Amino acid sequence: EKGLYAHYMLKEIDEQPAVIRKVISKYRDDQGGIRIDPELRERVMMADRIYVIGCGTSYHAGLIGKQLIENIANIPVESHIASEFLYNRPILSANPLFIFISQSGETADSRGVLVAIKQMGYPAVTITNVPGSTLSREADYTLLTHAGPEIAVASTKAYTAQIAVLALLAFSSVSENGRAQWHGVDPFHELSIAANAMEILINKKEMMEEVVWKYLTSSRNCFFIGRGVDYYVALEGALKLKEISYIQAEGFAGGELKHGTIALIEEGTPAIALITQPHIRANVRSNVQEIMARGAHVCMITMEGSEESDDQIVLPAVHELLTPLVSVIPVQLISYYAAKYRGCDIDKPRNLAKSVTVE
Numbered sequence: 001e002k003g004l005y006a007h008y009m010l011k012e013i014d015e016q017p018a019v020i021r022k023v024i025s026k027y028r029d030d031q032g033g034i035r036i037d038p039e040l041r042e043r044v045m046m047a048d049r050i051y052v053i054g055c056g057t058s059y060h061a062g063l064i065g066k067q068l069i070e071n072i073a074n075i076p077v078e079s080h081i082a083s084e085f086l087y088n089r090p091i092l093s094a095n096p097l098f099i100f101i102s103q104s105g106e107t108a109d110s111r112g113v114l115v116a117i118k119q120m121g122y123p124a125v126t127i128t129n130v131p132g133s134t135l136s137r138e139a140d141y142t143l144l145t146h147a148g149p150e151i152a153v154a155s156t157k158a159y160t161a162q163i164a165v166l167a168l169l170a171f172s173s174v175s176e177n178g179r180a181q182w183h184g185v186d187p188f189h190e191l192s193i194a195a196n197a198m199e200i201l202i203n204k205k206e207m208m209e210e211v212v213w214k215y216l217t218s219s220r221n222c223f224f225i226g227r228g229v230d231y232y233v234a235l236e237g238a239l240k241l242k243e244i245s246y247i248q249a250e251g252f253a254g255g256e257l258k259h260g261t262i263a264l265i266e267e268g269t270p271a272i273a274l275i276t277q278p279h280i281r282a283n284v285r286s287n288v289q290e291i292m293a294r295g296a297h298v299c300m301i302t303m304e305g306s307e308e309s310d311d312q313i314v315l316p317a318v319h320e321l322l323t324p325l326v327s328v329i330p331v332q333l334i335s336y337y338a339a340k341y342r343g344c345d346i347d348k349p350r351n352l353a354k355s356v357t358v359e
């Protein structure tokens with residue numbers, strides 16, 4: 001029930017810190033270790049390459065998963081859009097493992113890939129919110145996201161729960177060699193810091209509402225820019241904004257702007273820049289300068305410790321690999337308030353269904 005909330009989407013955005021804490025409690029064993037089937041852990045560590053498959057928001061979580069697994073477990077990862085993978089299959093490695101990401105566990109495009117790779121005899125794990133769903137039943141292993149029912153068509157808490165589970169899977173698959181690097185990093189501790197940071201932002205909703213007032217009341221388009229994981233969150237921000245507010249939005253890798261897109265920037269074009277990664281911070285700031293010089297109105301979302309005086313939204317500091325859990329909160333809320341301002345049907349955007357069971 002949505003209770004006092006005007007929309008399920010807002011309720012589900014608010015639930016995210018609690019969902020991350022639930023994931024922590026479900027995956028933490030009595031010794032503080034990660035509760036993941038040792039056989040699955042073994043499969044992950046034996047794989048020479050991991051293929052992460054999903055659609056829409058779940059595909060965007062898969063992109064973050066690539067970053068997490070490659071950085072933490074040091075295993076090469078490719079993230080694919082299910083419908084593209086199915087009809088334009090990449091050359092597979094000798095010993096692949098497949099990870100399917102699906103809130104509903106019923107998405108036909110993802111299932112198509114699962115059926116195809118099972119026929120080839122490859123192992124599959126499904127990360128889903130729905131126990132007993134088709135993708136869960138047909139895979140060899142299931143990791144549940146424990147986000148509780150997601151009613152709003154636009155996915156929010158499922159995305160952050162998927163990222164948390166992917167992080168735990170990555171940490172549980174660190175090899176002996178990699179241990180030294182991660183020694184002392186407690187993933188549960190880092191996730192709980194992230195949950196607290198999410199909560200701080202959720203309690204400052206007026207900040208995101210202000211961004212909408214300032215940048216998005218009359219525009220027909222909006223750009224999201226970032227590099228690395230910030231680029232992946234930019235893709236998610238753009239998807240959220242377009243699907244519920246019908247503002248045309250695009251997520252861009254900061255460095256790509258000058259290769260074409262910058263032609264679209266004119267006086268007053270709104271852009272949202274995500275700047276959480278220390279090693280590429282300066283590059284994104286210089287991309288922002290370039291578009292501002294051409295008239296863009298840029299809302300900066302940055303991280304505590306490296307903020308500058310005119311940044312609109314400063315995220316509480318969290319572990320560098322977990323920033324998407326936190327940076328996605330303002331973009332979800334900006335989308336929500338933009339849709340609300342426009343009087344859109346937030347929980348049931350036009351032309352969309354919650355679960356897409358046709359190809």
Ligand code: F6R
Nearest residue numbers: 056057058102103104107154155
């Ligand atoms: C966007 C959204 C969709 C879903 C996609 C996959 O807000 O909800 O893009 O993420 O249809 O659905 P699942 O995760 O159920 O496979």
